[in-house]
Amino acid sequence: MIHFLVGLPTWMLIRTFGILSYLTLFLGMSLGIIYSFPQIKGHKKGQVLRWHTYANVTGTCFALLHTVLLIIDTFMPFDWAELVIPFTAKHNPILNGIGTLAMYGILLVLFTTDIRNKLKRKIWLAFHLLSYPIFALSLLHGTLIGTDSKQGWAILMYFGTAAILVSLTVLRFQFSARKRQLKVRSSNL
Template sequence: MIHMLVELPTWMLIRSFGILSYLTLFIGMVMGISYSFPTIKGHRKGLLLRWHTYANITGMGFALLHTVLLIIDTFMPFDWAELLIPFHAANSPLWNGLGTIAMYGLLLVLLTTDIRHKLKRKLWLALHMLSYPIFALLLLHGFFLGTDSKQGWAILMYVVTAIILLGLTVLRMQQSIRKRQVKLGPTKHL
């Protein structure tokens, strides 16, 4: 069994699971932001929530595989302390540390979502909004540490995903501002 594990193309799998994790978590973010738009209702809203959940759980699974395979990698092996303690890695401690913090953040967001009915709404929402800085940490971890990050397709992937998330977030914030303005009624100008 050990021989079979050592013979795995671990470096390729580590890279693939890292990219798959990033992309599925990106899809989860897109679905989550889209779910919050007031124009999305009914069956479509339920479908978005379901896919948001599936994407994030799948992304977390890929992230865990990405992390665990670093233990058995023969090219650049990590020990458990390097993986579990932020900024403790011998190689690129900053970028690896950001990945470790992002992993803990992902676990926090997913676990608190599972118990959201036991939390006050404001607390759950504050914890859920950590998804934005967590995603930024994932982007930085992948961009600066990924062995494929200098490839044109990888640069394009990071830039396009960042622009899409930023655009959706700005659009959602604009809708929230408009909704508050409608609730407050017309303002008087001097």
């Protein structure tokens, strides 16, 4: 079994799982924002929520695989302490620590979502809004330490995903502002 694990193309798998994690978490976050749009109703709203959840769980699994494979990588192996304790890695401790913090953040958001019915809405929402800084940490980790981050496709991917999330967030705030204005108008009548 050890020979099989050591014989795996770990560096390629680590990179692939890292990118897949980033993209599926981006998709999950985008769907979470879209879920709040007033145009999404009924059956569509349920579908968006299911895909949001599926993408986030899948992205977390990819992130865990990305992390665990670093243990058996023969080119640049990490020990468990370097992966579990932020900013202790021998190689790029700050950037790897950012990745570790992002992983903990993802797990925290998923856990608090699982116990959502036991939390007050404001508390759950505060944890859920951590998705934004977690995404920023993931973006920093990928762009600054990713071995492919200087490639044109990777630059386009990182820039494009960030631009889409910013745009969706702006739209979300615009819809919220309109909703508040309508409530104020209707209460004044």
